[in-house]
Amino acid sequence: TDLSKIRNFSIIAHIDHGKSTLADRLIQHCGGLTLREMSEQVLDNMDIERERGITIKAQTVNLRYTAEDGETYHLNLMDTPGHVDFAYEVSRSLAACEGALLVVDAAQGVEAQTLANVYQSIEHDHEIVPVINKIDLPAADPDKVKAEIEDIIGLPADDAVLTSAKSGIGIAEVLEAVVKRIPPPVGDREAPLKAMLVDSWYDPYLGVVILVRVIDGVLKKGQGVRFMQGGTQHLIDRVGAFTPKRVELPELGPGEIGFITAQIKEVEQARVGDTITTVKGGATKALAGYKEVQPVVFCGLFPVDAAEFEKLRESIGKLRLNDASFSYEMESSAALGFGFRCGFLGLLHLEIIQERLTREYDLDLITTAPSVVYRIALGHTKNEDAKVIELHNPADYPDPSRIEMIEEPWIKAVIYTPDDYLGSILKLCQDRRGIQTDLTYVAGRAQVTYELPLNEVVFDFYDRLKSISRGYASFDYEQIGLREGDLVKMSILVNNEPVDALSLIVHRAVAEERGRGMCERLKDLIPRHLFKIPIQAAIGGKVIARETIAALRKDVTAKCYGGDISRKKKLLDKQKKGKARMREYGNVSIPQEAFIAALRMG
Numbered sequence: 166t167d168l169s170k171i172r173n174f175s176i177i178a179h180i181d182h183g184k185s186t187l188a189d190r191l192i193q194h195c196g197g198l199t200l201r202e203m204s205e206q207v208l209d210n211m212d213i214e215r216e217r218g219i220t221i222k223a224q225t226v227n228l229r230y231t232a233e234d235g236e237t238y239h240l241n242l243m244d245t246p247g248h249v250d251f252a253y254e255v256s257r258s259l260a261a262c263e264g265a266l267l268v269v270d271a272a273q274g275v276e277a278q279t280l281a282n283v284y285q286s287i288e289h290d291h292e293i294v295p296v297i298n299k300i301d302l303p304a305a306d307p308d309k310v311k312a313e314i315e316d317i318i319g320l321p322a323d324d325a326v327l328t329s330a331k332s333g334i335g336i337a338e339v340l341e342a343v344v345k346r347i348p349p350p351v352g353d354r355e356a357p358l359k360a361m362l363v364d365s366w367y368d369p370y371l372g373v374v375i376l377v378r379v380i381d382g383v384l385k386k387g388q389g390v391r392f393m394q395g396g397t398q399h400l401i402d403r404v405g406a407f408t409p410k411r412v413e414l415p416e417l418g419p420g421e422i423g424f425i426t427a428q429i430k431e432v433e434q435a436r437v438g439d440t441i442t443t444v445k446g447g448a449t450k451a452l453a454g455y456k457e458v459q460p461v462v463f464c465g466l467f468p469v470d471a472a473e474f475e476k477l478r479e480s481i482g483k484l485r486l487n488d489a490s491f492s493y494e495m496e497s498s499a500a501l502g503f504g505f506r507c508g509f510l511g512l513l514h515l516e517i518i519q520e521r522l523t524r525e526y527d528l529d530l531i532t533t534a535p536s537v538v539y540r541i542a543l544g545h546t547k548n549e550d551a552k553v554i555e556l557h558n559p560a561d562y563p564d565p566s567r568i569e570m571i572e573e574p575w576i577k578a579v580i581y582t583p584d585d586y587l588g589s590i591l592k593l594c595q596d597r598r599g600i601q602t603d604l605t606y607v608a609g610r611a612q613v614t615y616e617l618p619l620n621e622v623v624f625d626f627y628d629r630l631k632s633i634s635r636g637y638a639s640f641d642y643e644q645i646g647l648r649e650g651d652l653v654k655m656s657i658l659v660n661n662e663p664v665d666a667l668s669l670i671v672h673r674a675v676a677e678e679r680g681r682g683m684c685e686r687l688k689d690l691i692p693r694h695l696f697k698i699p700i701q702a703a704i705g706g707k708v709i710a711r712e713t714i715a716a717l718r719k720d721v722t723a724k725c726y727g728g729d730i731s732r733k734k735k736l737l738d739k740q741k742k743g744k745a746r747m748r749e750y751g752n753v754s755i756p757q758e759a760f761i762a763a764l765r766m767g
């Protein structure tokens with residue numbers, strides 16, 4: 166295709182501002198869909214994505230559009246994931262485009278994720294076309310939103326396109342703006358092949374499908390290609406595009422976006438951000454920006470019914486086929502039996518995997534406390550040199566006397582909120598050891614920036630933020646590296662036995678409060694037994710909080726109807742002994758819900 170007739174663009178928007186609806190309308194306008202197909206939103210093709218309205222995997226649609234100038238253009242519309250956990254995938258999708266539509270809800274205005282994504286887009290030198298959507302709403306105020314786009318983002322918004330994706334208003338104007346305002350790609354057909362691996366996913370019929378953006382050269386069926394970062398070689402067996410239906414093409418030239426397959430079995434072999442070139446006469450320098458994504462949040466997943474362990478193993482294996490950013494290894498816990506230690510890109514990613522296992526694979530699971538990755542410097546011992554380890558699981562916490570330093574990951578969080586809720590939000594951040602670095606007001610809304618330890622955010626920060634702001638605050642974060650912290654392992658002992666699934670790494674300053682909260686909650690969550698149950702939180706050997714569940718007292722003497730006193734006494738003695746024995750065994754049954762409920766912070 167003639168480069169001047171290609172336009173590659175993505176849509177950036179805050180969750181719920183109407184990105185998928187607008188994408189559907191653009192596809193429909195270009196004739197890409199039948200009416201029957203319109204009954205489903207095509208871009209979000211996973212159930213959970215649809216139900217939660219969250220876009221997880223980037224997808225691209227190739228459209229033909231005949232513009233007012235009479236020319237037919239090839240438009241590649243890239244869908245980008247809408248959530249912070251998938252920031253790297255967003256950045257690669259943006260790198261594959263020359264422009265972006267910035268969709269802002271005409272009633273809600275600019276929000277945190279709009280900002281994060283738009284700054285990335287600006288960094289990629291994109292031409293950005295503001296689109297103010299939902300103008301049909303009674304509360305729509307396009308002029309106010311225009312002013313916000315100019316004041317907050319610093320983009321001219323005079324010629325923003327006004328749309329109602331829902332009722333189909335302004336769709337042709339959006340397409341004209343794409344053609345007129347977004348520049349065509351540049352590339353050299355004669356140069357050695359360079360294509361960026363934008364995304365990959367597992368398809369049961371085709372194996373791994375790879376979404377690519379060709380920069381220079383040509384991709385063809387039958388070509389031998391090399392993945393420059395991954396170091397593997399493959400033979401291309403299919404080349405094509407999505408319209409949104411999958412169609413095969415003879416080749417993909419410079420500037421074009423499409424897919425290839427090459428008999429690859431695992432997505433792990435097709436990492437986002439890699440550069441694809443030909444085996445013979447290929448490029449020598451890979452494209453910039455490749456990054457291997459690493460899981461940042463870990464937790465244990467255990468079957469409620471131990472007999473389901475094999476089923477869990479199989480199901481996790483299947484999910485992993487499609488998601489290279491998720492990791493797992495076997496783990497055993499004294500309290501929970503056999504399960505898996507899993508790594509995720511963030512909390513939402515964790516929830517998605519957990520939900521898919523529950524729903525698609527029909528598994529009942531117990532999830533242990535999410536933990537971040539700590540870096541620990543250990544001093545030398547008689548038998549071992551000093552070394553640095555990474556800790557993914559509080560259960561593997563080393564001997565404290567050997568620890569010289571612990572570092573924990575920190576994030577920079579940007580929170581955007583109506584100022585009514587600002588006070589409670591500042592308190593929440595403060596309670597979570599946050600350091601405020603910026604606070605600005607624009608049009609009755611506050612934008613506040615905090616540096617926060619990730620381990621304070623992984624529990625329920627997002628839920629709390631949403632509940633104290635009644636859903637109005639939005640949140641975005643990026644990692645900013647490791648910092649030293651005064652961190653300790655807090656163990657929870659139930660009936661004097663440590664329960665490994667409940668142990669946590671916490672900051673010393675908040676340990677006591679967290680320990681107390683946890684003991685209090687467990688006291689309510691664990692039913693009474695025939696004996697007294699102490700619940701303790703401890704650091705090393707030192708107990709920092711304690712609660713006791715009173716014994717259920719079976720009054721055996723009641724049966725003796727006044728009988729002789731020595732018999733009564735004998736019975737009581739027997740009962741006491743029985744209690745002592747039970748206590749010795751540490752035989753407490755902890756209900757499954759207790760594990761998750763205990764971890765919610767008060």
Ligand code: GTP
Pocket residue numbers: 178179180181182183184185186187209217218219220247298299300301302328329330331332
């Ligand atoms: P994510 O995929 O989560 O990023 O959401 P999204 O930005 O794709 O939003 P989506 O298209 O799913 O729309 C969110 C909600 O807004 C849906 O209930 C839509 O029906 C509604 N919506 C989208 N466009 C319009 C519009 O122009 N007017 C009105 N009134 N509602 C709209």
